[in-house]
Amino acid sequence: MYSRTRSAVCFGMEGREVFVETDISRGLPGIGVVGLASTMVMESRERIKSAIENSGYEYPKGRITVNLTPASLRKNSSCLDLPIAIGILASEGNIRLRVAEDWGVIGELALDGRVLGVEGALPMMLHMKDLGIKGIIVPEANRTEACLAGGNIFTVSCLRECAMLMCMDPQKAAQDPETRKMLVCEEGLPGELMTETAGFKGSEDIPDFGDIIGQENAKRAVVIAAAGRHGLLMVGSPGCGKTMIAGRMAGVMPAMTGREMLETAIVRSVAGRGDDSFRLWNKRPFRAPHHTIGRAGLIGGGLYPVPGEITLAHNGVLFLDEICEFNKETIESLRLPIEEKKITHFRKGEPYTFPCNFQVVMAANPCPCGYFGDKDRECTCTQADLERYRRKLSGPIIDRIDMCISMEKVAYEDLAETRKGMTTQQMREQVCGAIDFARSHGRTGFNADLNSREIDVFCHLADSEKKFMSRAYEAFKMSPRAYSRTLKVARTIADLDGSEEIRTAHIAEALNYRPKD
């Protein structure tokens, strides 16, 4: 007998619709799965057999054929376990599906018949919702993500529950007192969170800049970098607070819009951290990969591509500590994604696109031993070490940042000082003010992304400023690239100042954040 159930798989960052066709015919007992199924899907045969038997159903004696359509879509997810099992039960006549087309099912099966959580549940649910499927069944473990998706979503913990639900009409199931408790909620839980006006609520998890004593110069640089999304490089000896600064940076960025929150939640769901999707719903991510990370780990990859660190940092901060220790090719691979704000991997002719719009912060020691220029400790590097290190820093890395600051350990007098420095709250207000100013003057993106035509329009200099800039160009032996970078940073500083014109003071400050030797 034939049956058909609806399901979905996660393809990159989106859900794709999948139909599971099951047919049981006479023949030697066995099960065959066709439809570009990966090893993970093929293995489901063993799980399904045990799960069906241990749930108290009889496993069919005949020849089972499972077809996953569309046949051209490559499927690599254990989330098809549950729809296949349901299909087998329906084909055998163990359960009588009412209207199979009304239900969409995803879930992985354990041998005892329990339903386990899956990765990428959020985009799959959203897709099924868009398709107009009346009732969606997901594993209990993905309940928090289901809250975000909203709609007629039921969570199940075992195969029996799922089979019971699917014998009902979705509308009825939502009302029936027995099944109603499986319904997540009709509205979608974080109703007020989904709106763009949601206030910033999540700062308690991100440590506050007020904890950092001294380092006012670095804090100022952080404000500018966040206001214009400028890449920031901090150079300083070990223990001067580079990591502390970077870890607090997400806090000064403006509150996420509803759209950004949803994107970030989807990324977390696809990365298998669905609980974070909910728990950290309105928190910008902070990612700090270790410098031994490879190319695939950083930008994503794999046979069935999964997101890398740059995507996990989408809408948040990517912190690359000890930047000189990173593999050169790994850093090089950041060029395109930083420019395009997304990364596309091609596998068998299919594009998998992941977003990666992040604030990049890098940190480096001033030399291999870390103590070059330090007041108290002698640098033990040779001249050749220093030269090699400088070269490494100056090539592909400097190209990707707009601002560079030197940091030094905080002096004792600073630690003893009672005067409190800028707090995250104050800094965020400045950042938001600058971004609002830019929006009200016709700039929609961030200043770091201004192209050369936009620089001409928005970074116009008056005569005296032009003269100052040309003097600086000569004095600091700048390159054309450094020139436009300075203009962009100066534009952001002017925004912070609430000034439409870029003044000499703005340029001069921007110049002080140029990379120095």
Next chain:
Amino acid sequence: MKDIQVIDIKSAEYPAKLRDIPDPPGQLFCKGDTSLLNTKSVAVVGSRKNTVYGKNVALMIGKRFAGAGITVTSGLAMGIDAFSHEGALEADGKVIGVLGSGIDVMGPRRNRDLMNRGLENGGLVVSEYEPGYPASSWTFPARNRIISGLAEAVVIVEAGLNSGSLITAKHAAEQGRPVYAVPGNINSQSSIGTNLLIRDGVTPLVIIDDLIRDIGAATKKDAVSRPDMDADEERIFEVVRLMSGPTVDEIIRGTGFDPQLVNSLLTVMEIKGIIESYAGRIYISQ
């Protein structure tokens, strides 16, 4: 190779002052103006890893000697050696570079550029090793005796505890050349060697003109003018002068100005050539 001259120890061109040292080289391979061998010259040497202070002093000494018509002799190494030559060349002076390898064998690219600039300016490169002779760990200490041997006096600008410049000082003392050491802060790692020399009786180089007068050359006064500064810039200048190499944060604390004002003024002052930044610290330009 054809522009390399060989001067034998028996030749009249061989500088008399070099012949007098305990272990004179048998022959000198020269490239450039060999008449410089018999001019008044001072060796300026020091550590390869210099601080801004060392760089400024080396540049200043090179410049002043060149102005007084004194040839600046050095080892053409990175750091202090290079800056002393750079200073001399800036003032259009004559330089002698003494190599620890054959003349056509040169180490880092930057040194080669500096050597060529010296030669273009009528300078001289000398070595006791035949062309093609590779540099090794013992050739450098050995050539140090030629550096001091060719000079009337030796100035050590900056030297750490185990710097090769201290070997030059030892040679100079054995050869009867006066040695001058530039004093540094007693907590500076780069000046320990020179400060110890001073403790052991070497003359501290406090006023450059003293040295020029000591070796019997005429001093020349050059007026130093300070560029215009407004009140805020003066304030920062004072803080930088008093703190000797503060960080931006220290200037912010010292002046009480906003970070944005300090950052912007520092750039303006750097363009004016009043200050310079190095390894995250701010210094007053010489």
